[in-house]
Each structure stands twice: as structure tokens, then as C-alpha cells.
Amino acid sequence: MSIQYEEKNRLFVLETRRTSYAMAVNGDNRLQHLYWGEKLPYASDYTLTAVPELASQESTLDVASLEYPGWAGIYYAEPCLKTTFADGVRDVVLEVAGHRVAEGAAPELCIELRDARYGLAVELHYRIYEELDLIERWVVLTNGGDRAVAVESAQSAQWSVPGNHSYRFTHLAGKYFHEMQLRRVPLTEGKKVIESRRSNTGHHQNPWFALDRGNATETAGPVWFGALAWSGSWKITAEVTPFYEVRVTGGMNDFDFGYRLEPGAKLETPAFIGGFSAEGFGEASRLLHRHQLTNVLPKEHAGNLRKVLYNSWEATYFDVSEKDQGAIAEKAAAMGVELFVVDDGWFGQRHHDRAGLGDWYVNPDKFPNGLKPLIDRVHGLGMDFGIWVEPEMVNPDSDLYRAHPDWVIHFPGRARTEARNQLMLNLARRDVREYIFDFMNRLLSDHDIQFVKWDMNRPISEPGWPELPADRQKEIWVEYVRGLYEIVDRLKAAHPAVVFESCSSGGGRVDLGILRRMDQTWPSDNTNALERLKIQEGYSYGYAAKTMMAWVTDNSADWLPLSYRFHCAMMGSLGIGGNLHHWSDEKLAEATRLIGDYKAIRHLVQEGLLYRLLSPGEGKQTTAVQYVAPDQTEAVLFVLAVHQSNADPLPPVYLQGLEPDRLYRVDGQDRPVSGRSLMSQGLPVRLEGAFQSRLIRIASV
CATH class of the missing domain: 2.70.98.60 (alpha-galactosidase from lactobacil brevis)
Known part of the structure; x- marks a missing residue:
């Protein structure tokens, strides 16, 4: 008992x-x-x-x-x-x-x-x-x-x-x-x-x-x-x-x-x-x-491997159009991407971050025939289709705010502080909840969408709820979150096939409460691979790698090799966010190979046991993270240099979590060795040059 x-x-x-x-x-x-x-x-x-x-x-x-x-x-x-x-x-x-x-x-x-x-x-x-x-x-x-x-x-x-x-x-x-x-x-x-x-x-x-x-x-x-x-x-x-x-x-x-x-x-x-x-x-x-x-994690997708994602934000920002998104989708599909996501800029009069938020209709100038032609093209390329939304917010320059200025969180008689040119809708209100659920439900019902990136780009200010008596207005802190949970729960029930991602200017909403409702999170807007190593290490103390989206972008592309950026992002659920229009044929070919490498090991990363072997924050030359299958039959090791100079020989990397008396074959080695040897004697790893990285597969014989 x-x-x-x-x-x-x-x-x-x-x-x-x-x-x-x-x-x-x-x-x-x-x-x-x-x-x-x-x-x-x-x-x-x-x-x-x-x-x-x-x-x-x-x-x-x-x-x-x-x-x-x-x-x-x-x-x-x-x-x-x-x-x-x-x-x-x-x-x-x-x-x-x-x-x-x-x-x-x-x-x-x-x-x-x-x-x-x-x-x-x-x-x-x-x-x-x-x-x-x-x-x-x-x-x-x-x-x-x-x-x-x-x-x-x-x-x-x-x-x-x-x-x-x-x-x-x-x-x-x-x-x-x-x-x-x-x-x-x-x-x-x-x-x-x-x-x-x-x-x-x-x-x-x-x-x-x-x-x-x-x-x-x-x-x-x-x-x-x-x-x-x-x-x-x-x-x-x-x-x-x-x-x-x-x-x-x-x-x-x-x-x-x-x-x-x-x-x-x-x-x-x-x-x-x-x-x-x-x-x-x-x-x-x-x-x-x-x-x-x-x-x-929500049961509908908890047992599914996360798909390799491409997000168009860095390629187009707000300059979204059917033609350009389709051209990027062609390149993404050729690389092996499985999910194509259109980010901010597809709706309302959303040409910049100062207007349009809250008006959730497809912009007719950018998509004269609606979203369906692009969605069909993406599906025809063998990819799922995803879309970005920020349902909890509104720009003052929007039809929604002009019609319902009372819907935002505010104190009467006080200025309404804007952040990123936007205000927060009061999800504690029933009419606001119904508005958000209604437009999201129609968006997902009217379009063949498989993925939603749900963003939230500002914190609260002036936390008033004027419709309530003064002695009840502080309940907004509880009822706002209850409102969010209710909306997402209803959407998940109505559209169980849709995968949801939680984002809040990066890692502003990462917790077990949101993970009961959303399938994954976006831990940071910082995609510099070297800085990302510490973010991902901290994330791993509390949260599973499967829940962590990690992108390869053009941030730090001028000094970090593409393979390094991929290896960093492969330690979570892999996404690509770089501007593919600027990638050479050689880079696209290398990315295709690396995506294939990830697909071969993602079951270990997303569902295996994670071992932090060497920390990027301890002043060492390298960081090392290992993922082991629950049955100990295979593993994958990532080793990345964290300093520019690695002239000194690297010490062996001591593996963990293997079965001691089982024989394993290691990439690059001629003969198998025991798990006990890999854990007690360590594995020699050689990195050539500054900021190099290695992905090493280990499989039982």
C-alpha cells in the first residue's frame, strides 16, 4: 500500500x-x-x-x-x-x-x-x-x-x-x-x-x-x-x-x-x-x-515524436504573402522538413507590430484567395501546416479595440500602458473568452491546420476588472489563468489532432500547468547556439527535451558552423528558422543531411533518459549531453566546444546510464566495447578546430 x-x-x-x-x-x-x-x-x-x-x-x-x-x-x-x-x-x-x-x-x-x-x-x-x-x-x-x-x-x-x-x-x-x-x-x-x-x-x-x-x-x-x-x-x-x-x-x-x-x-x-x-x-x-x-502532456500527442519544423518568421517578418511563403515551403520540404509554420503577419492589417492584433481575418491583399491555396501547397509537398496566433492581446490600432475598449485589462481613469504596442484582453471576462474561442474554433474548423503556435508578448499592467465590485477585482489573477486554460481545453477537445505550442516572447510561459494543455514550449527567442546551450541546460533540470523547441537560425551564422547550430538544436525538438532564400545549395544540402541525422536519433532525444555529462557553465572546453533509450540498447552523445580555443587534448567523456556488461558499437570505433568501459574509462572525443561539435551514436551489438 x-x-x-x-x-x-x-x-x-x-x-x-x-x-x-x-x-x-x-x-x-x-x-x-x-x-x-x-x-x-x-x-x-x-x-x-x-x-x-x-x-x-x-x-x-x-x-x-x-x-x-x-x-x-x-x-x-x-x-x-x-x-x-x-x-x-x-x-x-x-x-x-x-x-x-x-x-x-x-x-x-x-x-x-x-x-x-x-x-x-x-x-x-x-x-x-x-x-x-x-x-x-x-x-x-x-x-x-x-x-x-x-x-x-x-x-x-x-x-x-x-x-x-x-x-x-x-x-x-x-x-x-x-x-x-x-x-x-x-x-x-x-x-x-x-x-x-x-x-x-x-x-x-x-x-x-x-x-x-x-x-x-x-x-x-x-x-x-x-x-x-x-x-x-x-x-x-x-x-x-x-x-x-x-x-x-x-x-x-x-x-x-x-x-x-x-x-x-x-x-x-x-x-x-x-x-x-x-x-x-x-x-x-x-x-x-x-x-x-x-x-x-496532452494524451493525444504525448506518445508521438515531434516533427521537424520550419518557421517563416526570420525569412519574412511581417512581409507575408502566399507566393513567398510557398517558395520557402518548397525549399523546406526539399530539406526534409515535416511541418511548415506561417508566423505573424497573415491577418488583419498586420504590416508591423503597431496594428492589427485582435482582428483575426485573413489579410486579402497578402492572401487574395485565403489560406487554402498555401495550405494545399504545403500539404502537397508532404508537410503539415501550422500558424502563429496571439489571441490574448490587442493593438489599440485595431477594429477589435475600437469596438470593445472595455475588453482590455485596465484601471478606470488611468493610462493604459502598452508593451510591444499592445494591451491585454481580460480573459477573466466571459465575453472575451467566447470571442477568442469562437475565432480560434472557426480558424481551425475552416482550414486544414495541424499546428498552432500560441504566443503572448507582454505581461500585465493596471490589473483592473472594473465590471466587478472593488473587493473582488483582485480575483483577476486567478480568473485570467482559468480563462486561458478553459479556452485551450475547449479548443483541444474540439480539435484533438492539432498540436499546440506555448510561447511568450520566448520562455515566459514554461510550467507544468501549460504543459498539461500544450504539447511543447518555446524556451527563448535567443537562438544563438552558444548562448542557447546554457538555456537548454537550465531547461533540462525541470523539463523534458521533447517539450523544448530548438531552432537553427541565422543568428551567429557568420562564426558558428551550420553543423554546430544543428547539433545544439537537435538536443530538443528540432526546428529551422533561418532565411532559406539566403542559404546556398551547399548549405541546403548539408542541412538536408543533418535533418536526416536527427530523424534517426530523435526517438532517443525526445523519449530517452537525459544525462548531463559536462556543463557549458563550468568553464570547461566542452559540453556533453547523452540520451539513452529506456531499455539501454542505444544512446546518442552530443559533444560541443564552448571555447574558441581547444588546443589542449580533450579528456575522455564518461558516459552514464548504459548496461555495464552489454557490448556497444560506437561511431568511429572498429570494435565494440562494454558499457562498463564507456562509463569507467570514458570515450575519447576529438574536435578539430574552434567551435566544433560531434554527434556520436552508440548501439548495442
Whole structure:
């Protein structure tokens, strides 16, 4: 049983293949966290310890961790729940009221807490992914009273790890064009906060974290980790109490947050998944990757390999026409491209980024016969057809805005701040949701489209919702994201054959919430292959390679070889975005060969186990990434130089994840060698000249 309850000690133990998670009801009828980590053998290993007597300035809750603390009593650490009741009482005292268990492939435990006086119920949900050592948590609030409750913070979970004063916090930071940069900082007393207040996931932080005791590596050491499934404003707080209790709390951002919970109403928080690995950061990543491939990605396309994509943006920008797009499609198809995508500029009066956004009709001057002739031509070339949209936005210079200026997010009497010359439609409104669903549904119903690139090119400002009473307008942070999810869910249900890609000026919307609805993401507008290596490395800590679109473009084409740019992009789902009109016959022929190479190994990249062997951020001459088939019968290794000079001989690359006693044949070697040899003696790799790269296939004999 993965969920166990011991009645005598009121003890809950959740077990996965290699981990356990324990909590118990204490003498005050409060749910107290006991343990999370490597699996322990006996129920007696989990005990409620007596809290020592403390000075009046200290809090016992800094020593004994509650599982889901409400703000109440002598408590000054990060709470999970903060409310104001109708009579002005501003704390919440949560006591255990019962529990239930649902068995199945992913068993669930629900523990019900209730406020000691008011009718507020809090259901703590735990879903167990036993083979992946993961626990998914979320909370459902229900107002069982007869008066409204103002919710000021409702977090998804608080993760407590064994107390220690030397934890290290790993997260992904950056900014536009430099997303997903790996950061590691020691935790001391106090709080380390990563967050987005921008209404999207954000470029500056990502809702993924890892904790270790300062000495874990890629291959060894205990690591606790988690990822939040929310595509709006979020916050994760890592806190060390004065008594070295270490906790990570996360969920919807409580900045400018407010939710009026009417009698009988519910509020469900986003899921927050957590896991433990005793085998370092590499295994922690692989557990999350397998979870995404098997449990998160939309089922319609989760098992399909991503097609090689061409996107026309860099070739034409807004100067889109049927004739030119068709000419580019001819060249793309000849290279072996499988999916042709028309980017921005095909609709409305969209000749630049200052007008037309929101007017979703096919521009009659650019496509006098509509999109069908181009779509038919693309299909006739053996490719799928895809299109770019940005449904959540509007230009002030558009028919839509002139007709519905009230549809944008704004404060009455304040200027409406533009970014990229556009404003945000209020997806919290029902009429706006229906407008977006209607035009997208007609676009996909009237045209034979197989792929949608869904973009979002600005964050929120002036977050007003004037149609609501003042005490409810802060609900926009929740209802906007719910609106987005509802629209995409409806479109996916109506058009299950269409693949969706999430984009937000690059990596502004990468999280497990959007990946439940969209099949892949665009992690950065930065396509410089050398800089992209760090972005892709950071991405791999939290997200699977199959979900990551990676393009070969003309960025850095004057100094990085085409093969180098391809090898970098082959480490995800491959796309091409360069201007094919400017590619020579020799370059087109080389690209054709490299696309063929990718098709031969993409099943390993997209569905295999990823091993980060050499990091591009550690000052080494090379970076190396390996992908291994789940059955260990084959692998592919990418080695890329990250410095201009490589005059010194390169050390061997030590492979991982192979079956030790199996023989493997390696590209370029005359005789097979054992997996143990490749992992213990390493593989010699020679790179000739500056910024060279190698793709090496390894297959069992």
C-alpha cells in the first residue's frame, strides 16, 4: 500500500518506490509534518517529538512544522493560508476533521482540515506516483459558512525537509533572451523568494526548485525538488527558521491577491509536485521528465515524436504573402522538413507590430484567395501546416479595440500602458473568452491546420476588472489563468489532432500547468547556439527535451558552423528558422543531411533518459549531453566546444546510464566495447578546430 494510516498514533505514511513521506495528528488536533526523504522501513521510525520549552519571543512552530499552516497564534513564518472572516477575524486555525483514500494507478489521499470556529474547510490532496518517487499536492477550500470569506493567500503546499543548517537552493533565473540560467545559493536563516508578479510564468524566474545539503552532484547525493503547475503569477519561498527547520512553500502569488469565497463556493489551488532522489540532480531531472511524458502532456500527442519544423518568421517578418511563403515551403520540404509554420503577419492589417492584433481575418491583399491555396501547397509537398496566433492581446490600432475598449485589462481613469504596442484582453471576462474561442474554433474548423503556435508578448499592467465590485477585482489573477486554460481545453477537445505550442516572447510561459494543455514550449527567442546551450541546460533540470523547441537560425551564422547550430538544436525538438532564400545549395544540402541525422536519433532525444555529462557553465572546453533509450540498447552523445580555443587534448567523456556488461558499437570505433568501459574509462572525443561539435551514436551489438 502506498498510502498507510495507523489509527493508534494517527499517523499517515505515503510511500513510493524509494521514498516515504510522513505526518501525524498532534495533541492539539493539528496535522504535523514528520519526515520526507529516503524510504524508512518501520512505522516506529516516524514519531512526534516533544517540542522543548522556548522563550516567549520564539514560536514552537519554528521547531515543529505544521503540514499546512494557517496564519494564527504565535506564528511569523510563511503561512499557507491567510483569511479574513466576515466579522473581521484575520486568522485561521485548522484542525483535522477526517480523511479518505482513493486507490488506483495513482492513489490519492485527502485529509480534511476545518477551522476551529468558522465553516471553512480545507482539503489537502496528495497524489502518489509510486514508480517515479513523486507526490503531487493541491488544496481545495470550501466555504461551508453563511457569510463570505476573504482569502488573502492560498498556497498549494509546504514541503518540509529534515532540519539542517547547510542547505543549498537551486533554481532557474534570468531575463528575456537569457532565460533558464542555473543558480545555486546557500540558504541561511530567513527567506529566499522566487516569483512572478506578471500574470504569466515569467522569464526572470521559473517555478521549479531543488534543495540539497551543499554537496550533491549530478550523480550522487540527496536532492529534494519540486515544480508548480501554474501559468499565472506564482511564488515559491524557501525558508530556514531560527531552529534550522527548512521549508519550501509555493502556489499562487499572494501579492495583490484576493479572492472572495462566497458561501458554498470552492477555490482549488494549482498542483505542486515534489520528489526526492538519493542519486543527485540528474536522477531528479529524469524523474520529472518521465512524469511529463507519461502523466502531464496532452494524451493525444504525448506518445508521438515531434516533427521537424520550419518557421517563416526570420525569412519574412511581417512581409507575408502566399507566393513567398510557398517558395520557402518548397525549399523546406526539399530539406526534409515535416511541418511548415506561417508566423505573424497573415491577418488583419498586420504590416508591423503597431496594428492589427485582435482582428483575426485573413489579410486579402497578402492572401487574395485565403489560406487554402498555401495550405494545399504545403500539404502537397508532404508537410503539415501550422500558424502563429496571439489571441490574448490587442493593438489599440485595431477594429477589435475600437469596438470593445472595455475588453482590455485596465484601471478606470488611468493610462493604459502598452508593451510591444499592445494591451491585454481580460480573459477573466466571459465575453472575451467566447470571442477568442469562437475565432480560434472557426480558424481551425475552416482550414486544414495541424499546428498552432500560441504566443503572448507582454505581461500585465493596471490589473483592473472594473465590471466587478472593488473587493473582488483582485480575483483577476486567478480568473485570467482559468480563462486561458478553459479556452485551450475547449479548443483541444474540439480539435484533438492539432498540436499546440506555448510561447511568450520566448520562455515566459514554461510550467507544468501549460504543459498539461500544450504539447511543447518555446524556451527563448535567443537562438544563438552558444548562448542557447546554457538555456537548454537550465531547461533540462525541470523539463523534458521533447517539450523544448530548438531552432537553427541565422543568428551567429557568420562564426558558428551550420553543423554546430544543428547539433545544439537537435538536443530538443528540432526546428529551422533561418532565411532559406539566403542559404546556398551547399548549405541546403548539408542541412538536408543533418535533418536526416536527427530523424534517426530523435526517438532517443525526445523519449530517452537525459544525462548531463559536462556543463557549458563550468568553464570547461566542452559540453556533453547523452540520451539513452529506456531499455539501454542505444544512446546518442552530443559533444560541443564552448571555447574558441581547444588546443589542449580533450579528456575522455564518461558516459552514464548504459548496461555495464552489454557490448556497444560506437561511431568511429572498429570494435565494440562494454558499457562498463564507456562509463569507467570514458570515450575519447576529438574536435578539430574552434567551435566544433560531434554527434556520436552508440548501439548495442
